[in-house]
Amino acid sequence: MQLFSTFEHTAYIEMAISTLEKKGIKKEHIFVVPLDNRSEEHKLFDNIKRSDGTSLIDIGAALSTAFAVIGASIGFKLAWGPIYWGLIGATVGFVLGVVIRLFTEVVLKKKRRLMKGYHSEIIVIVDCEEEKAETVENILFKHYALGVAKVK
Incomplete structure (x- = not known):
């Protein structure tokens, strides 16, 4: 049996x-x-076949809404009117949100991955009798x- x-x-x-050696399992068994670490960087943009579940536009959509409301409110007093200033606010909010998200993904999460120090895991295979x-x-x-599996 292998574990x-x-x-x-x-x-x-x-x-x-x-x-294990003290319990009678020979060193040959x-x-x-060791598993190798990933050498290439994680891709920032998703494609149709692979997605990491991270959205780059979520903060942009929220800030776009907030800035559009503020721009439209202030636009009643400005020369171009509330529609143009609402659109300008939405654009500025969206761009600002995407820039914030890119910064957090590229700079902050990269530092966090380096500080956390993801090391490769080790696989241990033990060949023994079923009784042991x-x-x-x-x-x-x-x-x-982390996990153990038995194969007969």
């Missing part, structure tokens, strides 16, 4: 492996594979495995 488990890149992996499978699974979970 597959994933771990974050921490010292708990070494502790889990040494505990434990296989550890429950023990191995418990050991892996006690050492903070």
Whole structure:
């Protein structure tokens, strides 16, 4: 029986492996594979086949509405009238909202990703007898495995 488990890149992996070896699992039956980090940057704009769920126009739409109302209200006192000033306010609000959203996605979230330090996960594959499978699974979970799967 094989058990597959994933771990974050921490010292708990070494502790889990040494505990497995103490329980009678040979070193040859434990296989550890690190996953590679993504080398390319995340794409900012979505296409028809892939979407990350982040909208660039949500703040723009809200600010466009607010600025249009303010522009139309002030437009009653200005020379061009409320319709033109409402449209100008809507355009300015939309552009400002998109710029704010682009700034947060490109600058702030990139810094947050770097500070958070996403490290690659580790896959640990353990080959053992069916009698030891429950023990191995418990050991892996006690050492903070993210998930464990059994394959007969």
